[in-house]
Amino acid sequence: MxxxxxxxxxxxxxxxxxxxxxxxxxxxxxxxxxxxLSPLKRVTNVVELELRNPDGSSEEIIVNKADFEKLVTPEVLANADSIRGRRNGYRPSGD
Structure with a gap:
């Protein structure tokens, strides 16, 4: 070892x-x-988000899960794209 x-x-x-x-x-x-690491207190009931801006910059934020769920409904999440693979409705051009 x-x-x-x-x-x-x-x-x-x-x-x-x-x-x-x-x-x-x-x-x-x-x-x-x-x-x-044991003195570090874990925070629960949060959602980690990455915000990708039009200029290419991004930032990671952590928000309260209850606040997130007020804004983003289960239906929005059910229809959201996966972070892997193509976005829904994307079709490569067949030129």
Missing amino acids: SKRTSDVSGQIVDDDKVITVVIRSLGKLFDATAEE
Whole structure:
């Protein structure tokens, strides 16, 4: 078994104990242990959104699930495109 170093504490950690933490909003990642991360409180009843702007920029936001559900109905979600594959109704041109 190999060992790695926690970026949080600097202590050597067995490979099977290392958790890689991805900070999406900063495009960064670091290694830590579950014990080191335990003081972080999990937030529940939220929805994570990526807003893609016409100029190509985007931002990730977290919103309250109840507020989201007031705005976006189950019908809207049922008809929404998947993030994988083509958008509904898209037809490549047959030129």
